[in-house]
Every structure is written in C-alpha cells, then in structure tokens.
Amino acid sequence: MPRVRLVIARCQVDYVGRLTAHLPMAPRLLLVKADGSVSVHADDRAYKPLNWMSPPCWLEEEPGVWTVRNKADESLVITIEEILHDSSHELGVDPGLVKDGVEAHLQELLAERPDTLGEGLTLIRREYPTAIGPVDLLCRSAEGGTVAVEVKRRGEIDGVEQLTRYLELLGRDPLLSPVVGVFAAQQIKPQARTLATDRGIRCVTVDYDALRGAERNDLRLF
Structure with a gap:
C-alpha cells in the first residue's frame, strides 16, 4: 500500500x-x-x-x-x-470530502441546470474522478470543449487552488484536453476571484434561493 x-x-x-x-x-x-x-x-x-x-x-x-x-x-x-x-x-483510502448540506445541494441543483453557469453548458458527469479526488461537475460547452466546475458555498483561495490541481490532471487526458475551469459559489472573496482570474478560471456567483425556486423576501411589497 x-x-x-x-x-x-x-x-x-x-x-x-x-x-x-x-x-x-x-x-x-x-x-x-x-x-x-x-x-x-x-x-x-x-x-x-x-x-x-x-x-x-x-x-x-x-x-x-x-x-x-x-x-x-x-x-x-x-x-x-x-x-x-x-x-x-499508511493512511489507507481516503473517503473524500463530506460537503455540508447547502454545498452538496447546490452541486445537485447546478448539475440539473448547468446552463446557469454558462449558456449552452451541458453536464457530462457529477463527481468526475481524478487522482486526487473528484471534481464536482464535468461539463461540455456549447463549442464542445470540456469545462471543470468546482462548487463552494463560500469561494476562497483554497477552492481555487483545488480547482487548479484538478485542471492540471484533467488536462493530461487527450480525450478531455483542453479543459477550462469555472469556480462557482454563493459568495466569492476578492482574493479568490483575483487568483482565479489570473489562472484563467471563470468565476460565477450563484443564487442558491433562486435555484431552489424559493421566494425572495426582498422582492415582496408587503
């Protein structure tokens, strides 16, 4: 082992x-x-x-x-x-990261509506495996390219680093390459956005309530 x-x-x-x-x-x-x-x-x-x-x-x-x-x-x-x-x-086989309820549900919702992350985006697979763990969503762009999506509730620098490692590994597969990245979160910290932009990763701020179809209290008149 x-x-x-x-x-x-x-x-x-x-x-x-x-x-x-x-x-x-x-x-x-x-x-x-x-x-x-x-x-x-x-x-x-x-x-x-x-x-x-x-x-x-x-x-x-x-x-x-x-x-x-x-x-x-x-x-x-x-x-x-x-x-x-x-x-x-010997550490054995790691069970992987257990996401909190909101983050896990957010991933499910985005898998059902990948076009929320970009026009024409379609899902290839959730939890696509790599040597260092699964990338949340693997998608296909309208142009036929491969898109790897990392989903977080709060987007911070460590999430960008994680996606960067996934992109490096996925890009070695000639059937997937070239692979571009999307960093999706309810909130993305400025430092994380700057790092992502520098690495060619697109950031998307996601409205969790809108995806759930929940009523927005701030839109009510009474």
Missing part, C-alpha cells in the same frame, strides 16, 4: 525550471505523498507549501541531497544538513 513519508530536516531548497527559487538553510517539513509529489513546508502559511513538485515526478536520494525531477526537466534540489525526524505512514 502506498505510504506517506514525513521528514523534518535542516535543509536548503533550490528550484530550477521555468524560473529559479532558493530557500536558505533552515528546519523544514518535507512531505512525500503516495501520489509521488514532494512538498516543502514551514511552520506557517497553513496548507500552502514553500515549494513543491507535482506528479508525475520522481525522487532521487543521495547522501545529503534529494533531487526531484519531472518530465519537463524541472528539478527541486533539497540539500540536507541534518535529519531530525523521518517516518512513513
């Missing part, structure tokens, strides 16, 4: 590829996931790593140096001065 490896080490990190980046020597968490990805974390910034290499990639370990490479000939070179902790764990 695939294992997740956690290493706490005093290290420096150099990324060489489309751009270069350097992290000076300091204690950090190195996370090697079962999907082959390697990420470097500090004790802040919540979920977001300082640097990382997404799969498909491979790790070459030599004394004092880890080198992570991908097919694009990019590399993440981790120079290790001291290892403070090294352990591996």
